[in-house]
Structures are given as structure tokens and as C-alpha cells.
Amino acid sequence: MTRPQIAKEKNPVFGTGILQGMWVTMKNFIDSYFKKADQGGIFTIQYPEELCRISENSRNFPFLVYDAAPDSPRCTACGICERECPTKCIHVEMAKDTAGKPLRKPAVFEIDYGLCMNCGMCEDVCPFDSIFMDRVYEIAGRDRTKDMLIGKDALLKPNAYFQKIRPKDAADIDARRKAAEAKKAAAARPATPPDAGGTAS
Amino acid sequence: MIIPLPHVLLFSLALFGIGAYGVLTRRNIIGILISIELMLNAAGINLIAFSKTTALAPETGQIFAVFVIAIAAMTATVGLAIVLALYRARKTVFADEVNLLKW
Amino acid sequence: MNPAMSFLDSIFVNLKLWTLNLIGHFLPGWAVILASIVISGVVILCLGPVIMMYLTLLERKVVGRMQNRYGPNRVGPWGLLQPIADGIKMFTKEDIVPTNADKVIHLLAPIVIVVPALMVFLVVPFGRDMTAADLSIGVLYFIAVSSVTTLPIFMGSWASRNKYSMIGGMRTAAQMISYEVPMTLAVVPVIMMSQSLSTASIVNAQEGLRWFVFTPWGLAGFVIFFICTVAECNRPPFDLPEAESELVAGFHTEYSGMKFALFYMAEYMNAFTLSAIAVTLFLGGWQGPFLPSWVWFFTKTFALIFAMIWFRATFPRFRVDQLMGIAWKLLLPLTLVNMLVAGLWYFIPGITGWVGAAVILAVSFLGLTALNKPVIPEKRVYLLEN
Amino acid sequence: MDILNFGIKVGIYALMAGTLVLAVGVVTLRNLFHSALCLAATLIGTAALYLVFHAEFLAAVQILLYVGAVVTVIIFAIMLTEHIAERSVAQRNRQSLPALLGILVLIAVTGRILLKTPWAVNPATVGARVTVADLGAALMGTYVFPFELVSVILIAALIGAVIVAKKEKSS
Numbered sequence: 071m072t073r074p075q076i077a078k079e080k081n082p083v084f085g086t087g088i089l090q091g092m093w094v095t096m097k098n099f100i101d102s103y104f105k106k107a108d109q110g111g112i113f114t115i116q117y118p119e120e121l122c123r124i125s126e127n128s129r130n131f132p133f134l135v136y137d138a139a140p141d142s143p144r145c146t147a148c149g150i151c152e153r154e155c156p157t158k159c160i161h162v163e164m165a166k167d168t169a170g171k172p173l174r175k176p177a178v179f180e181i182d183y184g185l186c187m188n189c190g191m192c193e194d195v196c197p198f199d200s201i202f203m204d205r206v207y208e209i210a211g212r213d214r215t216k217d218m219l220i221g222k223d224a225l226l227k228p229n230a231y232f233q234k235i236r237p238k239d240a241a242d243i244d245a246r247r248k249a250a251e252a253k254k255a256a257a258a259r260p261a262t263p264p265d266a267g268g269t270a271s
Numbered sequence: 272m273i274i275p276l277p278h279v280l281l282f283s284l285a286l287f288g289i290g291a292y293g294v295l296t297r298r299n300i301i302g303i304l305i306s307i308e309l310m311l312n313a314a315g316i317n318l319i320a321f322s323k324t325t326a327l328a329p330e331t332g333q334i335f336a337v338f339v340i341a342i343a344a345m346t347a348t349v350g351l352a353i354v355l356a357l358y359r360a361r362k363t364v365f366a367d368e369v370n371l372l373k374w
Numbered sequence: 375m376n377p378a379m380s381f382l383d384s385i386f387v388n389l390k391l392w393t394l395n396l397i398g399h400f401l402p403g404w405a406v407i408l409a410s411i412v413i414s415g416v417v418i419l420c421l422g423p424v425i426m427m428y429l430t431l432l433e434r435k436v437v438g439r440m441q442n443r444y445g446p447n448r449v450g451p452w453g454l455l456q457p458i459a460d461g462i463k464m465f466t467k468e469d470i471v472p473t474n475a476d477k478v479i480h481l482l483a484p485i486v487i488v489v490p491a492l493m494v495f496l497v498v499p500f501g502r503d504m505t506a507a508d509l510s511i512g513v514l515y516f517i518a519v520s521s522v523t524t525l526p527i528f529m530g531s532w533a534s535r536n537k538y539s540m541i542g543g544m545r546t547a548a549q550m551i552s553y554e555v556p557m558t559l560a561v562v563p564v565i566m567m568s569q570s571l572s573t574a575s576i577v578n579a580q581e582g583l584r585w586f587v588f589t590p591w592g593l594a595g596f597v598i599f600f601i602c603t604v605a606e607c608n609r610p611p612f613d614l615p616e617a618e619s620e621l622v623a624g625f626h627t628e629y630s631g632m633k634f635a636l637f638y639m640a641e642y643m644n645a646f647t648l649s650a651i652a653v654t655l656f657l658g659g660w661q662g663p664f665l666p667s668w669v670w671f672f673t674k675t676f677a678l679i680f681a682m683i684w685f686r687a688t689f690p691r692f693r694v695d696q697l698m699g700i701a702w703k704l705l706l707p708l709t710l711v712n713m714l715v716a717g718l719w720y721f722i723p724g725i726t727g728w729v730g731a732a733v734i735l736a737v738s739f740l741g742l743t744a745l746n747k748p749v750i751p752e753k754r755v756y757l758l759e760n
Numbered sequence: 761m762d763i764l765n766f767g768i769k770v771g772i773y774a775l776m777a778g779t780l781v782l783a784v785g786v787v788t789l790r791n792l793f794h795s796a797l798c799l800a801a802t803l804i805g806t807a808a809l810y811l812v813f814h815a816e817f818l819a820a821v822q823i824l825l826y827v828g829a830v831v832t833v834i835i836f837a838i839m840l841t842e843h844i845a846e847r848s849v850a851q852r853n854r855q856s857l858p859a860l861l862g863i864l865v866l867i868a869v870t871g872r873i874l875l876k877t878p879w880a881v882n883p884a885t886v887g888a889r890v891t892v893a894d895l896g897a898a899l900m901g902t903y904v905f906p907f908e909l910v911s912v913i914l915i916a917a918l919i920g921a922v923i924v925a926k927k928e929k930s931s
Contacts, residue, residue, distance in 0.1 A: 293787030521828030
């Protein structure tokens with residue numbers, strides 16, 4: 071067996087290595103007072119006062135988008151997301167008017183955040199660009215059946231919010247929707263659009 | 272002297288007697304060493320007490336007490352080294368089991 | 375020194391005298407003596423734990439800063455109430471005693487360990503005329519009392535009936551006995567120069583800026599003493615007795631709640647008193663220009679404590695053989711040389727003595743380091759038996 | 761000052777009694793570790809008694825060397841040989857009773873002699889305060905030969921202890 075070669079000592083004078091090491095910690099100590107996080111200062115985030123900067127692509131729980139007002143969401147209560155959801159955490163009921171005729175918007179839209187596994191399937195399958203993944207994370211509750219079951223009122227958020235959290239996606243989607251609408255308007259110019267109130271933006 | 276000399280001497284005598292009893296009755300060699308320390312200590316008290324009362328030069332007794340302490344330290348180190356060597360060789364620390372040289 | 379400064383300088387001394395005068399009006403003479411003892415005692419008994427509490431906070435903050443963190447800053451402004459929160463937590467924790475433990479000694483060990491830690495405060499000169507008891511054997515008293523600390527550590531480690539505690543206790547014994555030798559010998563030149571063992575007169579011998587650390591033997595002695603100090607209070611990089619990664623927590627593995635808190639307290643009070651004694655012996659104690667004496671004393675002491683924390687944040691733990699090697703093969707011969715050098719420096723006045731002393735120390739240091747080349751252990755080959 | 765003096769006197773006698781009780785513990789306790797701890801307490805009690813005789817230096821040396829070093833070494837040895845000293849093994853040989861009787865006779869006779877002897881108390885010595893400097897001067901002057909002798913013996917003991925306790929290399 072040959073003995074492993076020990077690297078030649080870099081510091082010729084005894085003790086300089088110790089001083090170098092001490093200088094490293096001292097520099098850290100001084101930098102922690104005078105430098106910003108990205109220049110070698112403290113990068114700890116003081117959580118409740120300041121929040122983490124979240125990257126645009128972060129996703130966790132779904133929410134619903136409305137354009138003009140919360141009582142006219144993009145969602146048409148088609149129920150595709152409800153069917154496709156792997157954990158079956160979405161529950162949708164279609165709204166009906168007084169005569170019993172179904173309206174194209176949800177009466178009940180509930181998501182059980184306790185069940186949801188943040189897969190984003192609902193966002194992929196939604197044909198009306200209505201359901202998207204949010205990135206709120208301060209949603210802890212004391213009761214897993216009550217506090218984790220989020221209703222329609224809490225789920226509905228304006229398009230402006232969506233544009234704020236995911237500007238790139240939102241811009242793409244808005245552009246696509248605008249183009250589709252323009253096409254539709256061009257095709258059916260003589261007639262009035264049947265659901266102008268619902269999709270106009 | 273705040274207390275009479277014979278009282279101190281009686282105290283150190285009692286300490287010496289207790290130590291001697293320990294030396295005579297303990298089986299464990301370390302126990303015997305501990306008891307010897309007690310006896311040496313009693314001697315130290317006597318030296319100090321005499322140096323404070325009857326000595327011609329007051330520091331004599333203290334000097335010899337220092338020597339006693341030094342000797343005690345030596346006893347402890349050498350004695351315990353012997354105990355360890357004995358323990359390694361014969362797996363015992365009992366004085367009456369080390370009887371190889373007994374007739 | 376202007377009157378305002380001298381008022382500040384002796385504020386605590388005058389406060390005590392004033393209180394004693396007040397007591398003297400109402401009570402007989404023996405009560406005044408008793409009260410004098412009680413006042414000093416109470417001040418020390420309060421000072422010790424308070425200093426300990428804030429040392430823990432200081433340590434956590436400074437180590438945090440050195441590791442790019444904030445450290446505790448939630449309880450109270452800048453985390454100032456954190457030690458109190460910790461104390462409450464310690465008080466309310468369950469006290470667990472192992473089944474096979476030696477119950478009495480297990481209980482006694484943490485109580486006994488605080489006693490020497492508090493007793494050392496007696497000879498610390500906190501400022502001008504601010505030594506609680508100016509014993510004629512002050513330094514020796516300090517060395518003697520702090521050497522007792524080994525015993526309760528032994529008691530705790532043995533009574534726990536735990537192999538980690540046991541190993542920790544054994545390591546403590548080896549380490550503390552070894553480092554006591556160079557520590558005591560490093561003090562000898564100071565005693566030679568000041569010709570006294572009393573801490574107050576040692577400080578007085580360093581009048582003005584003639585601190586012992588500004589002489590060749592003083593600098594060497596200070597460095598040796600401080601290294602031994604760090605080793606004596608089991609702080610990193612000498613924390614083998616309580617090495618977390620190897621021994622769980624060493625001798626206090628089996629302690630919880632208030633008993634653990636007492637161990638912790640003793641450790642931090644030892645760190646403080648040892649730094650204070652290092653300041654007294656080498657850094658001129660409370661001597662210093664412009665500021666009140668006690669401010670100087672505490673500034674210097676906390677500077678040393680900061681250095682200890684700095685070591686903790688910087689250095690990895692020693693190996694056992696390296697630990698023993700430093701004490702016996704490097705520091706001990708160096709202290710012996712240092713004693714000789716101190717004598718030479720005293721008898722050869724002027725620049726010759728200075729240069730000669732410095733040269734002898736440097737040469738012996740380099741020689742010793744050359745003799746103590748790190749041993750690279752043989753690579754072990756384990757042959758599989760077939 | 762009378763009350764203070766009386767208190768000190770009572771304290772000293774209590775100290776002596778406590779030290780004796782602890783010393784009895786040293787020789788009678790079955791568990792060697794306990795008796796080593798009792799020894800430490802006894803030695804501290806003795807050191808306190810040294811303080812009564814104004815031998816501060818001796819008291820400090822006593823604590824430093826005995827409690828700090830000797831007791832630690834003893835405990836070290838106890839720990840290394842511990843599992844032999846188990847509770848089931850007899851810790852005392854069969855000469856307890858004769859030893860006790862002999863010691864009692866010794867104490868009785870010597871104590872009687874002690875009390876009967878007219879001690880020639882030297883008033884000059886009683887008043888003298890021995891400083892550390894005095895001790896150092898005496899050690900380096902009058903007693904330099906025993907001092908050197910003790911240091912030689914210390915070195916011999918140190919080397920001897922290392923040699924005796926050294927583990928022989930297995931060949």
C-alpha cells in the first residue's frame with residue numbers, strides 16, 4: 071500500500087492558516103452589518119414582516135378568474151375540471167334561474183385545499199381559461215374539514231390579480247382570448263352575441 | 272488561635288484513626304490509597320497547627336505541609352499507575368487477591 | 375481626572391459605603407460586617423446569572439452574524455428578552471433521571487458545579503476598589519477554585535450511567551488536568567513581575583499603559599493563558615468533552631430542565647470569569663485612560679469573550695491526540711521558556727532585554743512547532759479473513 | 761464583636777465535625793466513587809481548617825493539588841477499573857473488628873497524651889502572619905535541599921508512573 075500523497079502546505083509560516091480562517095468569519099461578521107444580501111450580507115428573510123420573492127412559475131392551489139365582476143365569472147360550470155381532478159377535490163354545481171333553466175355560471179364552486187395535490191390538471195383542461203394555479207401560501211387553518219374547504223367567494227379573483235402574479239401567462243391568455251373574440255365578432259356581426267355580458271372584457 | 276491546640280490535635284488524631292481503619296479494612300487497593308490520603312491529610316493539619324502555635328519559625332510547618340502534599344500527589348500517581356498495571360495483568364484490584372508472593 | 379469622572383469611577387463603591395453607613399446608624403458593628411459581606415455576595419450572585427444569560431444571547435447573535443444569520447431577534451427588542459424566555463422554558467421542562475442513575479450524585483453534580491463558578495467572582499477586580507475580597511493569594515485562589523470544576527463534571531458523567539457521559543467525563547478529566555498545567559505556569563511570570571498574588575495589586579502593577587501584554591513575555595503568556603482558558607471552559611475548538619457530533623452532549627447528555635440549565639450557567643460563568651482573570655493578569659485589568667475603571671474592565675472582558683465566540687464560529691474541533699499534544703508538547707515547554715525570558719527581561723534593561731526576550735521566544739516557538747510536525751497516521755489496511 | 765467570635769467558633773467546630781463525618785464516609789461507603797467524593801469533601805473541609813490557621817497559601821495548594829489533581833486521578837482509576845468494584849463483591853476484609861478495636865485504643869491512648877501534654881505555645885508564632893513571600897524565601901533558603909529533593913522525587917514519580925502504567929506493545 072502506498073501512502074496517500076498529502077498536499078504541500080500552502081502557508082509556509084505556522085499559524086497563517088488559522089489567521090486566514092479567522093479573517094473569513096470576521097469578514098462575514100462585518101459584512102452582515104454593512105452589506106446587502108446579494109453582496110455577502112445576511113440573506114435571511116424576516117418572514118412575517120417581509121415575504122419571500124416567489125418566482126413567476128411557482129404554483130400551488132387553484133383559483134377562479136373573473137373579468138368584470140365576481141358575479142359573472144369566466145367559469146361556465148361545465149364540470150370538466152371536476153371530472154378530471156385526480157383527487158376529486160373540486161365540486162361544481164351549475165346555477166339555475168328562477169324558472170329552473172340552467173345558467174352558464176356556477177352556483178357552488180368548492181375546492182378542498184386539504185385534498186388538492188397542486189397538480190395543475192384543472193388549469194390544463196379548462197376550456198374557458200377560468201381556473202388557474204395561485205401562489206398564496208398563508209392558508210393554514212385549524213380544522214381540516216372546514217377551514218380547508220374554500221368556497222366560490224374566496225376562490226374568485228379578478229383578472230388583474232392574475233396578471234399581477236403571472237404576467238407572462240396572463241398576457242398570452244388575454245391576447246388569445248381577444249383574438250378569439252374578435253374572430254367571433256367578425257363571424258357573427260349582424261347578430262348580437264348571446265353572452266356578451268359574460269365574456270366581454 | 273481561636274480554638275485551643277489540643278482540640279485541633281484531637282481532630283487530626285481522629286482523622287488519622289479513620290484513615291488507618293480504612294487502610295486496614297479496605298480490600299480495594301484504590302480504597303486503601305484513598306485512606307492513606309486521609310492519614311497524610313491528618314499529618315498536614317498537625318503540621319499547620321503546630322506551625323501556628325509552638326513552632327520557633329512560623330513558616331516551618333507550612334513548608335513541610337507543602338512537602339506532605341507533594342508526597343501525597345506522588346503516592347497517588349505511582350500507586351494508581353501500579354493499580355492500573357495490576358488490573359491489566361491480573362484483572363483484579365483487590366489487595367487480598369494479589370497473593371502470588373505469599374508463602 | 376475630573377470630578378464627574380471620578381464620581382462615575384467610584385459610583386458602586388460609594389453606593390455600598392453609603393448603604394453600610396445607613397445600616398451602621400441602626401444596627402451594631404457585627405451586623406455592619408455581615409451586611410458588607412451580604413451586599414457583595416448578593417451583587418455577585420445576581421451578576422453571575424445575569425452575565426450568563428446575556429452571554430448566551432451575545433454568543434447566539436455573534437455566531438449568527440458570522441454565519442450570515444440574524445440570531446435570536448424576536449423576543450423583545452433585538453431579542454433582549456430571549457434569555458428570559460429560555461429560562462422559563464428550562465424551568466418548566468420535565469426533569470428526567472435515568473433509571474440506573476446514581477440519583478443523589480446525579481442531583482448533586484449540577485448544584486456543585488455552580489459553586490466554584492460563582493466563587494471565582496470573589497477575586498475578580500471589576501474596577502478601582504471593586505474587588506469583592508482582595509485575598510492575598512487571589513490568583514492562586516482562582517486557579518485552585520476553578521480546578522475543582524473537574525469534580526462535578528465527573529460526578530455528572532459517572533452518575534448518569536451513560537457511555538457517552540462516561541467518555542465525556544474521561545475526556546474532561548484528561549483535558550482539564552492537562553491544560554491546568556500550562557495555564558498555571560503562564561501566570562508565573564506575572565506573579566514574578568508584580569511580586570504579588572493579589573489580583574488588585576497585579577492590576578496596580580500595570581499602572582497607566584504598562585499592561586503586561588505589551589512585553590514579549592506578557593504577550594506569549596497571554597496567548598498561552600487564553601488558549602488554556604478556552605480549553606478549561608470546554609469551549610470550541612476544545613469542546614471534546616461535549617462534542618455534539620460524537621458524544622451527543624458529553625457529560626450532560628442525561629440532564630434536562632433546570633439541571634441542564636445549571637451546567638450551562640456554570641459553563642458561561644466560567645467563560646466570563648476566566649476572561650476576566652486573563653484581563654486582570656495581562657490586559658491591565660481596569661486600567662485605562664478616559665473611561666471609568668469598570669467600563670474599561672467590562673470592555674476588555676467582553677472583547678476576550680468575543681474572541682472566544684469568534685473561535686467557536688471559526689475552528690473545527692481538535693482530535694484528542696492533537697489536544698493533548700498542544701498542551702504537553704507545545705504550550706508547556708513554551709511556558710517554561712517564558713518564565714526564563716521574563717527573568718532575563720527583568721534583569722537586562724532597555725532594548726537589549728526586549729529584543730533578546732522576543733528572539734528567544736520566537737526561536738523556541740518555531741523550534742517547538744518544527745519538532746511537533748503533524749503526524750500523519752499510517753493508513754490502516756484491514757485484511758479480510760477467509 | 762463577641763457574637764461574631766462565638767459564631768466563628770461554633771462554625772469551626774461544626775466544620776470539624778462535618779469533616780469527620782465525611783471522613784467516616786470515605787472509609788465505610790461501599791461504592792468507591794462515593795468515597796472518593798467524600799474524600800474530596802473532607803479535603804475541602806481540611807482546606808477550610810487551614811484558613812482558620814491563616815495558612816491561605818496551604819489551603820489553596822491543598823485544593824489545587826488534592827481536589828483538583830489527586831482526587832481526579834483517583835476517580836480516573838476508579839472509572840477504569842469500575843466494573844470489578846460491583847456491589848455484590850465484598851468491599852471489606854475480615855479484620856474490621858480487630859482493626860476498629862486497635863484504632864480505638866490508639867486514639868484513646870494518644871488522645872490522653874495529647875490532652876496531658878503542656879504545649880509550649882509560642883506567642884510570637886501565634887501573632888505572626890506568614891505571607892507567600894516568606895514561604896518562598898524559606899523554600900529557596902533554609903529548605904532548599906528538601907525542596908530540590910522533592911522535585912527530584914516528583915520527576916521520578918512522574919516517569920515511574922508513565923513507565924508502570926504504559927501498555928506494552930503486543931508483539
